[in-house]
Amino acid sequence: xxxxxxxxxxxxxxxxxxxxxxxxxxxxxxxxxxxxxxxxxxxxxxxxxxxxxxxxxxxxxxxxxxxxxxxxxxxxxxxxxxxxxxxxxxxxxxxxxxxxxxxxxxxxxxxxxxxxxxxxxxxxxxxxxxxxxxxxxxxxxxxxxxxxxxxxxxxxxxxxxxxxxxxxxx
Numbered sequence: 001x002x003x004x005x006x007x008x009x010x011x012x013x014x015x016x017x018x019x020x021x022x023x024x025x026x027x028x029x030x031x032x033x034x035x036x037x038x039x040x041x042x043x044x045x046x047x048x049x050x051x052x053x054x055x056x057x058x059x060x061x062x063x064x065x066x067x068x069x070x071x072x073x074x075x076x077x078x079x080x081x082x083x084x085x086x087x088x089x090x091x092x093x094x095x096x097x098x099x100x101x102x103x104x105x106x107x108x109x110x111x112x113x114x115x116x117x118x119x120x121x122x123x124x125x126x127x128x129x130x131x132x133x134x135x136x137x138x139x140x141x142x143x144x145x146x147x148x149x150x151x152x153x154x155x156x157x158x159x160x161x162x163x164x165x166x167x168x169x170x
Contacts, residue, residue: 001034002098004109004111007027007108008108027110042114043061046118070114073087073114078127081104082152085100087113087115088100130156131159135150
């Protein structure tokens with residue numbers, strides 16, 4: 001989802017008028033609106049799909065005392081941004097004006113994506129350090145070269161990529 005369509009043009013207009021403050025504020029508000037709407041849709045999905053009973057209080061929502069998570073690509077649970085490409089293709093995101101850059105950043109910038117997961121025991125998690133054999137296995141399953149998998153997983157690598165590592169069979 002996005003709140004950036006129109007916001008970019010308004011921010012650009014303020015920049016052209018040399019009003020950096022208003023430009024920054026438009027971008028910040030658009031970012032917050034996109035995230036707030038994603039949280040709202042997460043609640044709608046929970047309520048319609050599996051969360052019966054009374055609506056949770058604001059305190060319970062803030063403390064994430066609900067069933068389900070909304071991890072997003074590029075965050076600790078799903079560090080590989082390139083997986084957004086599959087999601088965007090599946091959802092035909094470009095039809096609503098959201099696109100991906102070469103590095104899989106979303107445009108307009110005030111856009112968010114994620115996956116809703118539901119289970120009574122599901123919790124947010126982080127992918128820790130991964131070893132060369134794990135990255136090689138991941139690359140093989142994705143059918144991409146090892147150095148490409150290393151590029152997307154760089155913050156999670158538990159080793160220093162080298163020319164020798166690139167020779168590992170995938």
